[in-house]
Amino acid sequence: MIIEMKNxxxxxxDLEVLKDISxxxxxxxxxxxxxxxxxxxxTLLRCxxxxxxxxxGEILYMGQHAAHTDASGKAVYVHHRxxxxxxxxxxxxxxxxxLFPHYSVLKNLIDAPVxxxxxxxxxxxxxxxxxxxxxxxxxxxxxxxxxxxxxQQQRVAIARALAxxxxxxxxxxxxxxxxxxxxxEVLKVIRQLAEEKMTMVVVTHEMPFAKAVSNRxxxxxxxxxxxxxxxxxxxxxxKEERTKQFLRVFER
Amino acid sequence: xxxxxxxxxxxxxxxxxxTLLGSLPLGMVIALLRKSRFTxxxxxxxxxxxxxxxxPLMLQxxxxxxxxxxxxxxxxxxxxxxxxxxxxxxxxxxYFAEIYRGGIESMPVGQYEAAExxxxxxxxxxxxxxxxxxxxRIMPSVTNEVITLVKDTSLAFTLAYxxxxxxxxxxxxxxxxxxxxxxxxxxxxxxxxxxxxxxELIEKKLDxxx
Numbered sequence: 001m002i003i004e005m006k007n008x009x010x011x012x013x014d015l016e017v018l019k020d021i022s023x024x025x026x027x028x029x030x031x032x033x034x035x036x037x038x039x040x041x042x043t044l045l046r047c048x049x050x051x052x053x054x055x056x057g058e059i060l061y062m063g064q065h066a067a068h069t070d071a072s073g074k075a076v077y078v079h080h081r082x083x084x085x086x087x088x089x090x091x092x093x094x095x096x097x098x099l100f101p102h103y104s105v106l107k108n109l110i111d112a113p114v115x116x117x118x119x120x121x122x123x124x125x126x127x128x129x130x131x132x133x134x135x136x137x138x139x140x141x142x143x144x145x146x147x148x149x150x151x152q153q154q155r156v157a158i159a160r161a162l163a164x165x166x167x168x169x170x171x172x173x174x175x176x177x178x179x180x181x182x183x184x185e186v187l188k189v190i191r192q193l194a195e196e197k198m199t200m201v202v203v204t205h206e207m208p209f210a211k212a213v214s215n216r217x218x219x220x221x222x223x224x225x226x227x228x229x230x231x232x233x234x235x236x237x238x239k240e241e242r243t244k245q246f247l248r249v250f251e252r
Numbered sequence: 253x254x255x256x257x258x259x260x261x262x263x264x265x266x267x268x269x270x271t272l273l274g275s276l277p278l279g280m281v282i283a284l285l286r287k288s289r290f291t292x293x294x295x296x297x298x299x300x301x302x303x304x305x306x307x308p309l310m311l312q313x314x315x316x317x318x319x320x321x322x323x324x325x326x327x328x329x330x331x332x333x334x335x336x337x338x339x340x341x342x343x344x345x346x347y348f349a350e351i352y353r354g355g356i357e358s359m360p361v362g363q364y365e366a367a368e369x370x371x372x373x374x375x376x377x378x379x380x381x382x383x384x385x386x387x388x389r390i391m392p393s394v395t396n397e398v399i400t401l402v403k404d405t406s407l408a409f410t411l412a413y414x415x416x417x418x419x420x421x422x423x424x425x426x427x428x429x430x431x432x433x434x435x436x437x438x439x440x441x442x443x444x445x446x447x448x449x450x451x452e453l454i455e456k457k458l459d460x461x462x
Contacts, residue, residue, distance in 0.1 A: 087371045098366035112370040146462040
């Protein structure tokens with residue numbers, strides 16, 4: 001397994017956002033996480049990518065512990081130097097893109113590989129251009145983010161994450177900030193990555209997309225995994241009442 | 253008369269340059285200390301900023317100059333210029349620190365998060381991602397402050413430092429002439445014109461992104 005999260009607990013003040021959640025992702029798998037807002041989907045991704053610290057549970061990447069729970073029940077992370085290694089295993093695509101506006105598209109893609117991973121500039125540029133070609137925006141290499149449409153910016157953000165050569169890529173509602181006519185180009189790119197067997201976890205509200213592209217669908221509500229299974233099982237034959245209720249909203 | 257005043261202008265430029273040289277970087281140090289995780293440090297910095305902003309610069313200059321004598325009985329011979337620069341630098345650093353802090357706090361949290369996920373260290377994040385964007389955001393406020401400084405250098409007259417304003421006053425009194433004031437006024441105006449122009453050039457240079 002690429003990532004394994006066991007018995008994850010996370011609280012914000014008195015609010016329990018994640019209640020004993022366990023899930024894992026195998027190499028080449030595409031997992032969609034669906035659910036109502038406030039169900040903890042984004043928090044789960046943020047815990048997996050170390051933007052949030054868990055209160056309890058275990059996080060493993062490639063079978064190695066990044067965090068575990070000690071005898072007193074508190075989550076303990078590895079030393080922050082070692083955590084950098086775990087960070088390099090995962091990439092995250094944000095809802096709001098979060099590109100660096102003062103860097104050109106190409107610089108957005110090569111800065112971290114060069115400065116953080118100490119790869120050569122030539123190699124990083126080569127990788128970056130290849131990714132931009134794949135995203136259909138090779139002609140935008142010298143443009144600045146503000147000159148691009150939302151869909152193009154999000155494709156740059158995906159390329160930036162891939163430029164780090166992660167083992168797994170997380171998407172936090174990648175199309176929610178886009179105009180409807182621009183979501184297609186981003187979803188197309190993710191679908192293409194799925195065909196290339198990139199390991200991915202996508203938090204999304206695009207149900208037809210989730211159904212078409214994922215190997216497994218997880219339905220979350222109220223900080224727990226209510227139901228999971230193949231897209232057919234979850235979308236066409238949901239077992240839980242909560243799932244049926246949620247999916248009904250999308251059928252209208 | 254012109255020769256004397258030209259020497260005064262040079263001294264004014266000296267105060268201006270040394271103050272910027274000291275206060276621009278010091279302001280950044282103070283802005284970062286202002287966000288320190290130690291409560292004591294934050295408290296000290298807050299107190300310092302509020303004193304610097306809450307009392308007249310003219311008074312501060314007098315304290316820096318005469319303080320050593322009144323407090324410790326030290327001789328203050330040769331202390332005039334150092335006291336002047338210390339006073340200006342510490343005062344302007346407080347203002348710059350607040351401008352920097354405003355700029356840093358206006359940065360969207362998404363920039364920090366994107367950098368964190370990409371594995372940038374805290375220092376790399378600040379130096380490569382945050383600071384360049386902060387500089388662009390604070391340019392208009394910095395310009396304002398720098399223009400104020402050009403005019404504030406005239407406060408050096410309180411310590412009888414022979415910069416252009418002190419000299420203008422002296423010469424005007426001794427020669428019963430209005431001319432020195434006109435010359436001083438033109439000098440300040442031109443100096444600020446140059447400053448405004450230079451700052452505009454820098455802003456234009458940073459205009460390549462939004």
